[in-house]
Amino acid sequence: MTARKLEQRNGNMKVVKSNSLTFDEHDENMTVHQLNPDTWVDSYADYLFNYAIARVSDTEIAKDLVQETFFAGLKSAKNYKGDAAERTWLVAILKRKVIDHYRKINSKKGKAEVRVNYSSKSDADGDWLEEQIADPFSSFENDRLENEELGAAIYECIAQLPQKQSLVFTMKTIQGMSTEDICNELGINPSNLWVMIHRARTTLMGCLNQNWFNL
Amino acid sequence: MISCEEAATICNKTQYKEASFLEKIQLKLHLLFCSTCAMYSKKNAQLTNLCQKANLQNLTEKEKSKMKQEIRNKA
Numbered sequence: 001m002t003a004r005k006l007e008q009r010n011g012n013m014k015v016v017k018s019n020s021l022t023f024d025e026h027d028e029n030m031t032v033h034q035l036n037p038d039t040w041v042d043s044y045a046d047y048l049f050n051y052a053i054a055r056v057s058d059t060e061i062a063k064d065l066v067q068e069t070f071f072a073g074l075k076s077a078k079n080y081k082g083d084a085a086e087r088t089w090l091v092a093i094l095k096r097k098v099i100d101h102y103r104k105i106n107s108k109k110g111k112a113e114v115r116v117n118y119s120s121k122s123d124a125d126g127d128w129l130e131e132q133i134a135d136p137f138s139s140f141e142n143d144r145l146e147n148e149e150l151g152a153a154i155y156e157c158i159a160q161l162p163q164k165q166s167l168v169f170t171m172k173t174i175q176g177m178s179t180e181d182i183c184n185e186l187g188i189n190p191s192n193l194w195v196m197i198h199r200a201r202t203t204l205m206g207c208l209n210q211n212w213f214n215l
Numbered sequence: 216m217i218s219c220e221e222a223a224t225i226c227n228k229t230q231y232k233e234a235s236f237l238e239k240i241q242l243k244l245h246l247l248f249c250s251t252c253a254m255y256s257k258k259n260a261q262l263t264n265l266c267q268k269a270n271l272q273n274l275t276e277k278e279k280s281k282m283k284q285e286i287r288n289k290a
Contacts, residue, residue: 041283046273053272063278070286151269172231174271179233194224201227205258208265 033082033089040070044087046170047155048094054148055098065101069094150212157207161200168193169200217241222252230263 045066052062072093080089158166168186171177172193179190188196217225222245228234229242246253274282 037286041279041286045279045282049274050272059272063274066274067282067285070282071289074286074289147269150265151271154266154269154271170273173266174273175275179231191224194227197227198223201230201259201262205262208262212265 033085035073035077035080035086035089037070037074037077040073040086040090043159044090047087047152047159048090050148050151050155051091051094052098054144054151056101061101065094065097068097072097153208153211154204157204157211160207161203165196165200165203168196169204172197217245219245219249219252222246222249223255226252226256226259230259 048066048069049062052065053059056062056065069090073090076093084092158169161169168182171182171185172179179193182188183190183193222242225234225238225242229239234242242256246256
């Protein structure tokens with residue numbers, strides 16, 4: 001009797017265990033990411049472009065870097081394990097591309113030369129090192145970092161908009177196109193455009209309130 | 216008097232500096248009476264500020280389609 005009970009209990013435990021196992025597997029399946037190269041340009045090009053431009057400050061170079069990132073992503077797509085989100089993975093590649101870029105422009109002879117003078121104006125008198133350190137009260141670097149994060153937050157919010165709204169909003173706000181040009185290009189009338197802008201802005205306000213101001 | 220909807224449109228136009236002088240006066244007058252629109256207008260201006268501060272840049276549709284083409288060629 002007792003032996004049978006034990007067996008039963010064991011059996012029950014097994015059932016429970018296997019249940020939890022399947023649950024675990026299920027959870028893992030949920031978090032495995034997949035690559036979708038067809039949607040890369042639409043989903044991530046702007047985000048990556050901003051990331052690159054903050055680091056190389058040249059639109060042409062930034063564009064090339066983004067393009068190279070996509071190529072490299074395609075090439076090594078089979079090495080993608082799926083434990084990072086697609087965008088994170090692409091940003092990691094872009095990071096390497098930016099480093100490679102600086103390595104390339106610095107490898108030319110004489111570019112990496114270190115100046116040993118106290119100041120760049122070699123014959124200036126009394127320029128001590130103390131006078132050349134960065135201003136501790138300057139907020140320049142912090143501002144730049146913060147603005148970069150802000151840009152990322154805004155792009156995340158724009159990505160959540162319906163396609164037409166995000167298109168109109170980016171054309172108007174980021175590319176600064178005139179109302180007339182946008183209407184001609186998309187074949188809509190101005191009041192239509194303002195309605196879309198209105199909806200986009202309202203959604204963005206709500207989204208940024210959550211993502212940026214943490215209210 | 217203008218309605219709240221009209222006020223919102225004018226408010227959006229002012230964010231892109233496209234509202235006429237008369238529209239601006241109409242909006243200001245409306246904001247005096249309507250606290251909801253005043254709030255909206257404030258938030259809208261904030262959004263414009265943020266977008267300017269972030270110094271957003273993006274690729275044009277032409278550049279994107281060129282990129283897509285090149286990716287397709289590689290694949």
